Amino acid sequence: MTRKYLIYLACGSGAASAGLAKDRLSKLLYDRKIDAELRVLRIAELGGSVTAKRPDAIIVTAGQIPRTLPEDIPKLSGIPLMTGFGMDEFVDELLRKLQEQG
Amino acid sequence: MEILTAELDADTPGMLRLVARKLEELGYVKDGYEEALIEREEEYPTGLAVEELINVAIPHTEIEYALRQALVLIKHPKSHFYFRKMDEPDKSIPVKIVFLLVVKEPEGYVKFLADLTGLFQDQNFIEIMKEGRPAAIARFLKDKLDKYNPKYKGQLDLSRRPEIIR
Numbered sequence: 099m100t101r102k103y104l105i106y107l108a109c110g111s112g113a114a115s116a117g118l119a120k121d122r123l124s125k126l127l128y129d130r131k132i133d134a135e136l137r138v139l140r141i142a143e144l145g146g147s148v149t150a151k152r153p154d155a156i157i158v159t160a161g162q163i164p165r166t167l168p169e170d171i172p173k174l175s176g177i178p179l180m181t182g183f184g185m186d187e188f189v190d191e192l193l194r195k196l197q198e199q200g
Numbered sequence: 201m202e203i204l205t206a207e208l209d210a211d212t213p214g215m216l217r218l219v220a221r222k223l224e225e226l227g228y229v230k231d232g233y234e235e236a237l238i239e240r241e242e243e244y245p246t247g248l249a250v251e252e253l254i255n256v257a258i259p260h261t262e263i264e265y266a267l268r269q270a271l272v273l274i275k276h277p278k279s280h281f282y283f284r285k286m287d288e289p290d291k292s293i294p295v296k297i298v299f300l301l302v303v304k305e306p307e308g309y310v311k312f313l314a315d316l317t318g319l320f321q322d323q324n325f326i327e328i329m330k331e332g333r334p335a336a337i338a339r340f341l342k343d344k345l346d347k348y349n350p351k352y353k354g355q356l357d358l359s360r361r362p363e364i365i366r
Contacts, residue, residue: 110240110243111244111262111309113306113309114306114310114313115286115309117306117310118310118313121310159287160286160287161243161289175287177248181248181317182317182318182320
């Protein structure tokens with residue numbers, strides 16, 4: 099059993115596309131029996147939230163990933179979760195990155 | 201959620217402005233929507249490349265501007281609209297069809313985006329988005345979405361008379 103991961107999902111509004119990505123990812127992770135807390139944020143809130151509580155991964159569905167975020171936190175584009183194409187490969191990559199973190 | 205359609209021979213900001221003004225005139229959005237929509241697209245672009253299949257855009261802005269919910273399907277009669285990509289804002293892509301969304305609560309975005317992007321797996325939908333006129337796309341979408349979601353109703357061609365066809 100792996101530990102519970104904390105994943106931030108961010109988009110411009112902190113609602114629309116990251117909200118959809120969260121719904122889809124939570125189902126995909128559930129199917130793979132991965133325990134994770136998914137938190138939807140605005141891109142503008144990312145910096146502060148990362149400082150307050152460091153996540154295990156950051157998924158951005160819209161907008162540029164802020165360059166000021168710590169380099170060692172894995173960051174992924176959430177577009178596959180938006181379009182529905184390549185979702186399994188996306189989850190494979192996410193899990194690989196999470197496991198590299200330990 | 202009412203489905204509206206338009207064919208507009210304009211560039212992307214021109215198209216967004218025309219649609220925004222029409223939406224305000226028809227009472228779908230509040231004063232200030234036009235600028236908010238343009239600024240929002242500037243800051244967080246919404247062009248989305250769906251694999252090798254089709255490029256779409258899903259412009260929207262803050263829910264506080266919405267008075268009545270609407271989905272506006274917009275095509276360029278001869279060409280494309282250029283939108284910057286959601287995930288790579290430095291790149292522009294030619295967009296075949298624009299799905300402009302006016303919703304009153306954030307869940308509305310998630311629900312609609314889930315319904316819409318769910319249909320991207322349907323080859324018939326991809327074809328009709330590429331080849332069909334906005335009204336045909338609206339009918340297809342309505343038929344499909346009605347099965348799960350009876351909220352979608354009516355159709356209004358913004359580029360013609362402002363009249364809702366039920």
